[in-house]
Amino acid sequence: MTTASVRSAAVQTGTIYAILFAISSVHLMNDTMQAVVAALFPILQKSLTLSYGQIGWIAFTLNMTSSIMQPLVGYFSDKRPAPWMLPVGMGLSLIGMAGLAFAPGFWFVLLAVVFVGLGSAIFHPEGSRVVYFAAGGRRGLAQSIYQVGGNAGSSLAPLMTIFLFVPLGQSGAIWGTLLAASAILILLRVVPWYREQLEQHGKPVKRAANKASATSENKLSRSTVTMALTILVLLVFGRSWYMSGISTFYQFFAENKYGLSVREAQVPIFLFMAAGVLGTFFGGVMADRIGRKRMIALSMGCATPFALILPHLPLMWIYPVTFILGFVLLSGYSVSVVYAQELLPGKVGMASGLITGLAFGMGALGAVVLGKLAEAWGLDQMMTSSSFLPIIGILSFLLPPDRRDAA
Structure with missing residues (x-):
């Protein structure tokens, strides 16, 4: 076997950690830019005199833009992958960050977040395909590394409120353009590798996926796959609506119930999201051992009692409970994406765009509904x-059980 063929085989079977960490870091920057929007909520509420309903509409616009586009981008990129879309998506987010910094009113804020949402929608399906190529045989771990970057970026929202937007105000969002620029520089190194994988292994991977699809269809009927995807959508609905309530409105709840300042109210949200980063990683590792279905069930089931008691706790208890809740609830997030990819072999972009896009979309709808209910x-x-x-x-x-569940 030639050196080139050995290297080719290694690429197909080994886990390429350098690429995984690179695309995860871009995921971190992408989701940090989205977190800028959430971090600005208490600032915009006061400076632009926004209602809870308008705050919900801003979250809705950001997340729904990303939600609607992600499955569409995934569908078309499955047919014709386009590595150049990765830096283009970051360019759109850069425009959105600049717009947020100088938006003079509610409608301009909405326009700016549309650009941020579009950038995210373009990035996620293509980013998931990069992860697919770099994963080797450790898909749960690889997807977790990728999602850890995104969840880490989302967890920075409370810290940005405390250290950036409270002292600098809305104009502090201009620093988000540096995140977009940094992401583009990293992607300029990832894109050539990604293009090489498509040229060398795109067709073999597709044939393998089609073979896996045929094998899967022998085990799972079309109706079973449809039922499983429907259940996944409902699970995404429950998790995303709840997370939307925590990330968007819990800060106002903490201010009202416990008399916390804007800065102090960010602490439990940060603990929730930071613990979610850890949960995402360990959930992926555990799913490779115990199975996707079991991990999803454990995540949602064990999170329920902590969610139920959180609104009724005294101040000193909200900190450990939000940490535990974030860890447990988010431990099933990346696992859901991998489970969907196994249900839809050969459609990596569409599966990841569907589940991740639905998470954003459901969260968007939840922000509006919960804002109106508040x-x-x-x-x-x-x-x-x-x-x-x-x-x-x-x-x-x-x-239905996945392969490891059934073993």
């Missing part, structure tokens, strides 16, 4: 009611 019922009642959402995780027991 105005109609009051913030306390809305947070209490939303704590029941993780109970929908009981549906995970109806999912």
Whole structure:
């Protein structure tokens, strides 16, 4: 076997950690730019005199833009992968960051977040395909490394509120353009490798995926796959709506109930999201050992009691409980993506775009609905009611077993 063929085989079977960490770092920057929007909520509410409903609409616009486009981008990129789309997506996000920094009113903020959402929608499906090529045989671990970057970026929202936007105000969003520029520089190194993998292994991977698809269809009927995807969508619904309530409105809830300042109210949200980063990683590692279905069920089931008690706790207990809740709830996030990819072999971009896009989309819809409920019922009642959402995780027991579950 020639040196080139050995290297080629290694690329196909080995886990390429340098590429995984590079694309994960870009994922971090991408989701940090999205987190800028959430971090600006308390600032924009005061400077632009926004209602809870308008805050919800901003979150809706950002997430729905990304949600609608991700499955579409995934569908077309499965047919014709386009590595150049990765830096283009970051360029759109750069425009959005600049727009946020100088938006004079509500409608200009909405326009800016559309660019951020489009950039994210373009990045995620192509980024997932890079992960697919670099994963080797450790798909759960690889997807977790990728998602850890994104969740780490999202977790920075409270810190940005505390250290950037409280002292600098809305104009501090201009620093987000540096994130986009840095991401583009990293992608200029990733894109040539990605293009090489498509040229060398695109067709073999597709043939292998088609073979896997045929094998899968012998085990799972079309109706079973449809049922499983429907259940996954419902699980994404419950998790995303609940997370939207925490990330968007819990800061206002903490200010009202515990008398915390804007800065102090960011701490439990940061603990929730930072723990989610750890949970995402360990969930992927555990899923490679115990199976995707079991990990998804454990994540949703174990998160439910902590979600139910959170609105009723005294101040000193919200910190450990939000940490545990974030760790447990997010431990099933990347696993859901891998499970969907196994249900739809050969459609990596579409599967990841569907689940990740739905997460953004459901979160977007949840932000609007929960914002309206907060105005109609009051913030306390809305947070209490939303704590029941993780109970929908009981549906995970109806999912068909994956290969490791069945073993």
